[in-house]
Amino acid sequence: MRIGVDLGGTKIEALAIDENGEELTRHRVNTPRNDYNGTIAAIVELVHLLESATGRTGSVGAGIPGSISEKTGLVKNANSTWLNGRVLDKDLSAALGREVRIANDANCLAVSEATDGAAAGKHVVFGVILGTGCGGGVAIDGRVHAGPNGTGGEWGHNPLPWPKPEENPGPLCYCGKRGCMEMWVSGTGLALDYKQTTGNQRTAREIIAAFEAGEKDALNVVDRLEDRLARGLATVINILDPDVFVLGGGLSLAQHLYESLPKRLPNYVFGGEVDTPILQAKFGDSSGVRGAAWLWPLQR
Numbered sequence: 227m228r229i230g231v232d233l234g235g236t237k238i239e240a241l242a243i244d245e246n247g248e249e250l251t252r253h254r255v256n257t258p259r260n261d262y263n264g265t266i267a268a269i270v271e272l273v274h275l276l277e278s279a280t281g282r283t284g285s286v287g288a289g290i291p292g293s294i295s296e297k298t299g300l301v302k303n304a305n306s307t308w309l310n311g312r313v314l315d316k317d318l319s320a321a322l323g324r325e326v327r328i329a330n331d332a333n334c335l336a337v338s339e340a341t342d343g344a345a346a347g348k349h350v351v352f353g354v355i356l357g358t359g360c361g362g363g364v365a366i367d368g369r370v371h372a373g374p375n376g377t378g379g380e381w382g383h384n385p386l387p388w389p390k391p392e393e394n395p396g397p398l399c400y401c402g403k404r405g406c407m408e409m410w411v412s413g414t415g416l417a418l419d420y421k422q423t424t425g426n427q428r429t430a431r432e433i434i435a436a437f438e439a440g441e442k443d444a445l446n447v448v449d450r451l452e453d454r455l456a457r458g459l460a461t462v463i464n465i466l467d468p469d470v471f472v473l474g475g476g477l478s479l480a481q482h483l484y485e486s487l488p489k490r491l492p493n494y495v496f497g498g499e500v501d502t503p504i505l506q507a508k509f510g511d512s513s514g515v516r517g518a519a520w521l522w523p524l525q526r
């Protein structure tokens with residue numbers, strides 16, 4: 227049995243799958259925010275709960291909103307800031323009495339979809355989370371490619387390519403730079419653009435609903451988001467040329483993206499020739515927790 231844990235800023239979800247990827251059981255609890263020891267204790271309790279429910283023991287993988295530095299072994303870049311500077315993998319391994327594997331949550335999405343999701347069996351998979359923020363992850367042959375700096379796939383903090391005068395220098399990001407992709411192609415970015423161009427405050431979900439109802443302001447703001455997303459994905463193709471993109475997160479539910487992006491990509495990809503499929507994550511919200519479980523991959 228494999229256990230995956232998705233450590234989010236508001237909830238911790240844990241799931242157990244059997245050797246065929248069939249879900250056995252799952253459970254979630256609220257994240258003890260700003261409480262590191264409480265976070266460890268909550269994960270240990272979840273794992274024990276799944277094991278007593280199934281009567282089996284499992285390997286454990288965890289997805290976190292950050293990464294572990296190769297250099298220091300400490301968590302970095304987590305927006306759940308109480309994890310930063312901690313040896314989370316070692317502390318969890320000690321608390322659970324077994325080796326725990328940890329990866330960035332967007333990398334977990336890529337691994338999940340590459341293993342038995344929308345991109346099953348593909349060689350190079352680029353996963354994109356379009357949620358409150360925007361993250362990216364790379365899986366090669368179903369395994370995380372984090373890289374020596376742990377920043378593989380961190381596309382959300384590259385600047386928007388081919389910026390127009392009005393897009394320069396762009397909004398300030400929490401990472402300290404201006405104009406990051408995250409500030410444009412995310413729920414936050416969509417709501418910000420809508421507010422700046424219309425003067426009205428609406429959530430990303432409301433804007434997408436208005437777009438689907440054909441409201442002009444929403445059509446314009448989604449048009450800009452799709453063009454910006456196409457520019458960002460084009461630079462990924464120009465560097466990595468993945469076999470497939472898989473989109474997860476709340477905005478990935480907007481079906482128009484899958485018609486629009488393939489038409490826009492040739493405007494930006496070098497040479498204009500693009501056949502890269504852009505697919506919706508098969509497991510939706512569960513991709514992160516499934517990918518964490520698959521950090522202990524099938525024997526190949």
Ligand SMILES: [Zn+2]
Binds near residue numbers: 383
């Ligand atoms: Zn940034």
